[in-house]
Amino acid sequence: MSNESVLLVYPPSQWGYIDRFCQPLGALTLGSILKEAGIKVNVIDLSGEGWSPQQLFNHMNEENYTHVGATILTPFRDIGYGILKAAKKINPNVVTLAGGPHVSFFKEKVLTEYPELDVAVSGEADLDIVDIIQNPTKKFYDLGCVEDIDSLPIPDRSHVRQIEYNELAGIYMDDSASMKWIRGCPWRKCRFCSRNELTLKHRRRSPEKIIEEIAIIQHELKYKNILVVDDSLALNTKFAKTILKLKIKEGLDIPFWALARVDQIDEEAFQLMKRANCSGLQVGIESVVPRVIDLYKKAPGDPKEWLPKVDRALELADKYDIIMIGSFIVGGPTETAKEIQTTIDYLRTSKVDIVQPFAFQYVIGSEFWHEAIDSGQLKPDDIYAYNDKKYGTSPYTAKEIFDKVLEAEDLVNSPVLNPGRYVRLVKKFIKQKKWRVIWKNILQLPKIIQGLLLEHPYDIVIEDELND
Template sequence: MKVMLIVPPYPKDKIFRKSMKSLGAVLPPLGIAYIAAMLEKYSHEVKIIDGPAMATVLEYGFEELEKDIKEFSPDLTGISASTSQMGHAKKTLKIIKENNPNCITVLGGALISADTNALLHFNDADYGVYGEADLTFPEIIKKIENKEKIEGSEGLIWRENNIVNFLKPKVIMNLDDIPMPARHLLNMKIYRPSPANYRRLPATTMMTSRGCPYKCIFCSKPTIGTAFRAHSAKRVVDEIEHLVNEYGIKDIQMFDDTFTLLPERTKEICKGIIERKLDIGWNCMTRVDRIDKEITELMKKAGCYEMGFGIESGSERMLKFIKKGVTKQQIRNGVKLAKNSGIHVRGFFMMGFPTETKKEVLETIEFAKELDVDVAQFMVSTPFPGTELWEIAKMSGEINEDWSSFTFYAPDEVPFTSKLLSKNDILDLYKKAYKSFYLRPKFILRQFLYIRSFTDIERQWNAAKGILGL
């Protein structure tokens, strides 16, 4: 069967403030690349359209998408769309049905998993998929080819008498059973990380695990599955070696929520990189309470140059409110531990939570400066449907009805406002956070001292343009 997997065209300046566009990453869509690999395993012909990347780098739009749909003429199309892309998903579905009425259309993404009734609002979507769809797509396609009824399939969302029904998918417990992402179906040359997230080019991304056992109220993981599962250390190192040999990759961003959750696996990955003498630099995200001296020093030896920590707030009250599960002192200790091992620290901070005051946002900004992280990424609290934060936000303020504002990065609008913080308050604090952190003489001097190559100069220049343009 001919299958087209689409992420709708969506230029990055619709996600980031225009001045921050140069800081925005353009990354491979690993989710649909995994699905594509599973479909190829069963001999299906697959084409991927990575709309956001192609729109940003190649000025690809809906006219080009329509042309590709006509030329490929898929039997089934899967559309993956985040909450902020729902308008683009509707337009994509309409184009498919206008040009190929018999094509089966399947909508996936966080919103439809969080609210399956959303399928009723997408007239041109025949079905939806719930959560991870690696197993769902091959199963429903097999049934279609056998002329069997697909309603009732695990992982499928369907309509019946204008009522939405669904079954959750099977949980993939052994991730090593899934082929490596079908990167050969992507134009790997168009991707770029943000300036702070690489040291050498070409760079790319990997996911070595799925799921997260923690309970942060803002996280959308509960809508798509929280069970933590991980690739074996050998499989991870095999994929790194594949990226080095096949694509000449020099730098990898590990996209796991908590890369070091399993300490022994982390050590085995690092030892594998060292033993195979892979020339690779990499960064990852984890928690301040999931590292120790032995692990950080081994990670550094294996090429890890940066760790990202979800710090979120400088207010003890807000850390408890969002169920982060750590204290400010634990955060201080974790940041210090990473830095003492020679690993840079990227801190993620959020502002605009329900019940949060301006004073508490200012505490967060000051905490970022106290920690003196190497990179601070400030984001706007975004109450995605299906999260605990969504339920709290509905009772605590006003949720923006424009889904395109649900991006974290405060382009022009904000997704949520409360009686304590207005839209203008949040946007002003967002600008203040970036400028007060990055325009410190101490920080600027340190960036000059970090320069080791022309690539470093280029990275720093792109970052500076974004900050100064706020």
């Protein structure tokens, strides 16, 4: 056993806020690698734990770590760096490390912005983390990607086993282990997404390794559900279908959810998902207007084919009792109120079971963000800026756009304003025989109803444009 004692922290979006959607798989994988190297390591997911700053401070003070590392996410970077600053306050000799998307974008610049930071790592650190801890040779590491991701150990979930990850778009999923079948988005062309610039190339794990991990999750760790959190998983591929067939063959009946592309699912995939005990999918619909889909570069081919593909996927999901969560964007560049209304009207009457509307943001590293910077509409320090007419990028204010998001969420998801959607959702849970999940979701209804703003109008419109 080495003399190092390492703490890896996944920061929250805000202190005390609990988000139990996904396990921090990157940090947990690094935890496995360090443990195998004989290095004492602890991983804390502050989003899942809901700790206060004082609780973390007390913990670091008691444990006397030699190294403290934090994942730095751009919207919450001050929290991440604040953790490292606190570690230095406790022990000036502690080695502080930072990785994550923010470091990968800003590179060594982060070292000048945050004097408490000793080592910054851009890229995937899996193959280098032991040397970085034991024999650091520089302050900034610009790493590439791990080509053979099958060579990596599975994440050490013992660090977070006490946390029940169970929430997805307002739905209770049951006690879930997060998984990745791939690394890197296979599409990487959506103009609103930063993965075009920050995500390394697309790589796949072998189906056999994935099945091995599923067996451990079900039989050894005793989780009740799996959430596959890959970027844009294509379920109509031989790769995905092989995994589903092996899961069925091996009798691994643990339920699972997945994040997938809505335009790359065929009927055979739905048949296999049903047999493999898939509960539901989260898919990015974004819009049903061809001009907007073309603007976003959301899909290959003719943008007029997007809506028929969405319709087909929703019909098949309904046929095979797979729950569908659809996300969409409100207020994109040049998107009109009529185009927003078209998407809202579609979602209100479609077979999407739950919708997730998001206000458009100029996300750092995205093509839209770079264009806005180059044109002078945004400043370089406008990172994660909501679209707003003050930037000259929209005729609407960010508040107007955000109000539309809230209205859309209420109108489509409300069990009061849209009861048929909840009836269909419950029917799917019943057909899946998810009795515990049904009961847990029923218990959520009073909370959902209490939060509804029933005075919202039924039409998501901006009056000035319609009057024109």
